[in-house]
Amino acid sequence: MSGPTLPEEPGPDDFGPEERDELLAAEYVLGTLPADDWRAARDRAELDGAFxxxxxxxxxRLAPLNAGFDEASAPDLLPQIEARIFGSTRPASRRGWFALGWRGGALATVVAALAVFLAVTLWPPGPAPVVLQAELTAEDVELRFNARWDASAGVxxxxxxxxxxxxEGQDYELWVIDxxxxxxxxxxxxEPVTQVSSVLAPGLTLAVSLEPEGGSPGDAPTGPVLAAAALAEG
Known part of the structure; x- marks a missing residue:
């Protein structure tokens, strides 16, 4: 008599690009990725502003999961979980599949989905992240920059x-002035759109200057400041 059919592990074609990035970000934060994948995600987060x-x-979103708990080493709950799901007796092959599942993508997907469920249903959403905006417009030339800083991403x-x-032979350079x-x-x-990781606050001034190619050789603008505006909550 054949045993129960085991669930198939989701494949890459089961998710779209945005869903895969969302799941990757969740698994990265949860720490369920293999070491090499975790390092790759960490490196990507340093270069890819959207990720x-x-x-x-x-x-x-998951910060409330840590609230109210003291730091402690993780207990070995695998035997209890297996006993709860499979009972006190189980085929060796089933145990092997389940143990591998802890390191496989299928269980990582389940863990990520459970975290989403807990975060959405058990904890109310926190305050909306601070968003700062500014419009930098030049007076003498047709040049305008729209700036947007999202505190949740720090970008x-x-x-x-x-x-x-x-x-040609010159560059626009962006400055922040406190x-x-x-x-x-x-x-x-x-580029038409530039993303910069930075910590900003309302009232700081953003300015764009025209500099020699490669940027100002010093710690301050050397060319004309073409546009400037103060950041404000939007």
Whole structure:
């Protein structure tokens, strides 16, 4: 007599690109990825602003899971779980499949889904993340940048909504200026959309200057400041 049919592990074709990224971010935060995959996800989060935002959102979403619990080493619950599911007697092959499942993608998917369920149903959503915005418009040339900073991801996105790229041999450079008046470079703006990881706050001023190719050789703008605006909650 044949035993029960074992569930099939979901394959990559079962999910779309956004769903796969969402699941990857959840598994990365939960720590269920194999070591190599975890390191790859960590490296991607440092370069991919959209994926970093997913990771940060999962960190915020799952933070209540740690509230009210002291740090402790994880107990070995596998025998209890197996006994609860399969009973006190079970075929050796079934035990082997279940043990492998702890390291396989199928169980990781179940764990991620359970975390989503707990986060959504047992804990109310936290306060909306702070979003700062600014519109940087030049006076003498047709040039405009729209800035948006999302606190949940810690990523500033600057979109060139009007104007063209910097002239050949020059670069636009982005600066942030606090109440001391000291500018700090956030990088070059060579693409229509630029994402920068940064910690910002309302009232800080963003400015765009025209610099020699490669950016200012010093710690402050050397070329004309074309556009500037203060960040405000949007």
């Amino acid at each position: 970093a935002a997913r990771v940060r959102a999962w960190e915020v 500033l996105e600057l979109t060139r909504s009007a104007g063209t790229a910097a002239p 109440d001391t008046g000291v500018p700090r470079s956030l990088g070059l703006l060579r």
